[in-house]
Amino acid sequence: MNTPGNVYLVPTVLSPDALFSIPAYVTVIVQRLSVFYVENERTARRYLKALDRNINIDALQLLIMNENQPPDVTIGRKLLLEGKDIGILSEAGCPAIADPGHLVVQMAHSIDARIIPMIGPNxxxxxxxxxxxxxxxxxxxxxxxxxxxxxxxxxxxxxxxxxxxxxxxxxxxxxxxxxxxxxxxxxxxxxxxxxxxxxxxxxxxxxxxxxxxxxxxxxxxxxxxxxxxxxxxxx
Amino acid sequence: MNTPGNVYLVPTVLSPDALFSIPAYVTVIVQRLSVFYVENERTARRYLKALDRNINIDALQLLIMNENQPPDVTIGRKLLLEGKDIGILSEAGCPAIADPGHLVVQMAHSIDARIIPMIGPNxxxxxxxxxxxxxxxxxxxxxxxxxxxxxxxxxxxxxxxxxxxxxxxxxxxxxxxxxxxxxxxxxxxxxxxxxxxxxxxxxxxxxxxxxxxxxxxxxxxxxxxxxxxxxxxxx
Known part of the structure; x- marks a missing residue:
């Protein structure tokens, strides 16, 4: 069996224009990811573009999760087992705390994928x-x-x-x-x-x-x- | 009465060499500060030097606070009332949570000084x-x-x-x-x-x-x- 991919918990800004609150290594990781669980596609795209304007936003696979729509963890599970890394991004601050991202994290633990919480505002x-x-x-x-x-x-x-x-x-x-x-x-x-x-x-x-x-x-x-x-x- | 100085809560690394976890704006603020409450002088100096090797470490005023020695908040109060900014730095991660730095923060609230928590690892x-x-x-x-x-x-x-x-x-x-x-x-x-x-x-x-x-x-x-x-x- 392959080693599963990693799950990166990607922080975002708490207030608009507060990009100073995101450590540079977050951008370096984000540049490598092509799949993200997000709460809102539009704000996620805007944020990723703000981190690096060269990111090809249209090529990303954005999987929706929010109060009304729990994340489809089957897709994430399949991708991780194929060795693909995925990111989790919330609407504000550090993900997987006050958003359904924790359900993706639970799935990742169940297949022994590595989960990497990244530093950001909370x-x-x-x-x-x-x-x-x-x-x-x-x-x-x-x-x-x-x-x-x-x-x-x-x-x-x-x-x-x-x-x-x-x-x-x-x-x-x-x-x-x-x-x-x-x-x-x-x-x-x-x-x-x-x-x-x-x-x-x-x-x-x-x-x-x-x-x-x-x-x-x-x-x-x-x-x-x-x-x-x-x-x-x-x- | 002058406006009091600001209290910056300065995060530090959780593990050696993990400078990637400290956002760049922390260094920018630290460069402006000349007074810090610290738990350990030696590790504080080493960390500040790692953030910016041009910082004149010997010119800094380091005030000790630890389990055995609560911070002397009288000094901090005087400096803040003179309009001077001060920093609080713990031994690991974000200060003023599991260290006596919260006593300095309490004092700062009592004189209506601004307290600025900075983003870092916790x-x-x-x-x-x-x-x-x-x-x-x-x-x-x-x-x-x-x-x-x-x-x-x-x-x-x-x-x-x-x-x-x-x-x-x-x-x-x-x-x-x-x-x-x-x-x-x-x-x-x-x-x-x-x-x-x-x-x-x-x-x-x-x-x-x-x-x-x-x-x-x-x-x-x-x-x-x-x-x-x-x-x-x-x-």
Missing amino acids: SMLLALMASGMNGQNFQFVGYLPVKGPERIKTIRELETTSERKQQTQLFIEAPYRNNQLLKDIVDNCKDGTRVCVAADITAPTEYIKTKTVKEWKKQLPDLHKRPAIFLIQAG | SMLLALMASGMNGQNFQFVGYLPVKGPERIKTIRELETTSERKQQTQLFIEAPYRNNQLLKDIVDNCKDGTRVCVAADITAPTEYIKTKTVKEWKKQLPDLHKRPAIFLIQAG
Whole structure:
């Protein structure tokens, strides 16, 4: 049996024009790949062209994966077993974390293909670094519930867990609900709980601030439709 | 009052010779900085010189921070308030997560200084990407207890939590105890629980595999003294 091909996890920018955040070796690898799993063909083509304008975009095989359409791992499996390398590219930051790319990675492990995660921007990690909060013990829980009582219950539970375990709690929200989320946090957490807001990471408008609930109460930033991540640490 | 200086979170390599993992803009920023909080003066100097051999290492002000010596944030506060930029550099990967750099970041937030997290390698993030496990809900808990019964209890609790919340559990161990940890996981988790071992990330010997406990039981890799991170997902 041949050695299977490699799976390269290809990072992309978190904000337009932030190509500085992609290490040069990513381009060198991308130049060698002709098959990519992508969330959106158009943005994937635009990004690859931005990395190297000489890439023949039309010759690439782009396999779609998104919320509505899980990746067809049968194709990837066949190509890997033929010894072909493939790439996985998400819409923002590092792939195979908050996108269906992890299903391709699972398939690759099952055939003992090599998986190579490449360095690039990731909003959770950058927010955690810049928050000043505990990075030895933290939890990312994705989106909070949308509905009032359940949402507030979750915020309070996260605060209690944070206090009990001295654990940093990270979460996100649909960008058009960011202002409401920050208000819900400030209205429902203790005055001494620290809250970090990290928005527009790597963009010229990047905004990262950690304050106590009491301090935030004086003034809240406008986060409407800005990609953001929220962190709390109690106690 | 002047605008305070900026705090740059400067990533470093996870393995020697892996300069490819550091984006070029890191060097551009580093060239402008003359004050750094560092965990180890010697390795910091060596790394900065590797980024740019023209940096006058002897002219830099290196402020020590490590397990035994918390950073003197008074000096940093004074410099930032004078408008001076400072850098934070850890021994491996992205700073201010698993090192005392977060105390400097906390101080910087308290005087409203800008904190700029820079993109670089981080073993937790790279392991999570390459694991194929759930990246929408995960928890990093640092080191497990060293002693037998408490250690096994913790491993079982992590497995139960993972199953209940469909949450990926990440943890680490002192490198000379890695083999024992993997054995403890395999001996105490269910056959169907998936375990990812990610060792020597970004090194030529990089090893990242996800298998079920049942599959691992057939053969365990030698992880002795190799920097590694462990992930489990049950159910």
